Amino acid sequence: VQLAESGGGVVQPGRSLRLSCAASGLSFRSYGMQWVRQAPGRGLEWVAVIWYDGSKKYYVDSVKGRFTISRENSKNTVYLQMNSLRAEDTAVYYCATARGSYGDYGDHWGQGTLVTVSS
Amino acid sequence: QSALTQPPSASGSPGQSVTISCTGTSSDIGGYNYVSWYQQHPGKAPKLMIYEVTKRPSGVPDRFSGSKSGNTASLTVSGLQAEDEADYYCSSYAGTDIVFGTGTKVTVL
Numbered sequence: 001v002q003l004a005e006s007g008g009g010v011v012q013p014g015r016s017l018r019l020s021c022a023a024s025g026l027s028f029r030s031y032g033m034q035w036v037r038q039a040p041g042r043g044l045e046w047v048a049v050i051w052y053d054g055s056k057k058y059y060v061d062s063v064k065g066r067f068t069i070s071r072e073n074s075k076n077t078v079y080l081q082m083n084s085l086r087a088e089d090t091a092v093y094y095c096a097t098a099r100g101s102y103g104d105y106g107d108h109w110g111q112g113t114l115v116t117v118s119s
Numbered sequence: 120q121s122a123l124t125q126p127p128s129a130s131g132s133p134g135q136s137v138t139i140s141c142t143g144t145s146s147d148i149g150g151y152n153y154v155s156w157y158q159q160h161p162g163k164a165p166k167l168m169i170y171e172v173t174k175r176p177s178g179v180p181d182r183f184s185g186s187k188s189g190n191t192a193s194l195t196v197s198g199l200q201a202e203d204e205a206d207y208y209c210s211s212y213a214g215t216d217i218v219f220g221t222g223t224k225v226t227v228l
Contacts, residue, residue, distance in 0.1 A: 034217070036165075036219075043122070043208060043219060043220070043221055043222040044157070044159075044165065044208050044210075044219040044222070045219060046210070046216065046217040046218065046219060049217070058215045058216060060120075060216060061120070094164055094165070096165075099170070100153060100170065100171065100212075101153070102151075102153060102212045103217070104151075104153040104155065104170075104171075104210075104211075104212040104217060105153070105155040105167060105170040105171070105210070106155075106165075106167060107167045107170070107176055109164040109165055109166070110164065111164055112164060
């Protein structure tokens with residue numbers, strides 16, 4: 001199983017960025033997927049999860065209304081659209097599988113992509 | 120949701136055991152049997168060590184074990200080895216969200 005994130009970079013506050021995560025080696029359409037971030041020198045923070053069929057999506061309060069998680073099962077890819085970015089969104093963003101009855105654990109993780117929000 | 124509370128650090132000599140606690144509330148750890156533990160080495164992605172409180176993914180040594188009592192979960196690493204030195208994070212399902220712990224740095228003396 002491989003998960004490969006892309007789309008990170010440096011962006012000004014208030015601007016947008018879209019992250020992608022391409023999956024291989026698994027039956028992607030059967031897996032829930034999630035995004036987890038880690039600010040420099042800090043701990044892990046769950047960001048969002050999407051059900052295997054896209055029917056349910058949940059977000060951490062701090063990104064609600066600004067971030068959108070989506071997926072294209074035909075491309076084995078999950079996305080994170082990030083709008084109205086803030087300095088506090090600066091972090092390494094990991095995509096991971098979301099397994100269990102409620103997408104409560106991730107058994108496969110990507111290597112992460114760094115997002116830096118700075119003027 | 121507030122982060123789950125973990126001790127900042129823990130340590131032990133090779134061969135010894137170390138136990139890390141993870142304290143939440145009845146809205147997360149106490150309300151569900153969906154606690155996970157992750158190991159993270161510097162500059163690397165997290166690795167799943169325990170899920171659903173006590174289950175080990177294939178490939179994870181049985182030196183790693185999990186438990187829960189009330190609003191507190193625990194990870195025990197028995198027979199400490201040098202490669203166990205890492206940061207460890209707990210997480211719990213919390214209704215619709217997932218909440219992570221504050222993280223514990225384990226040092227092998």
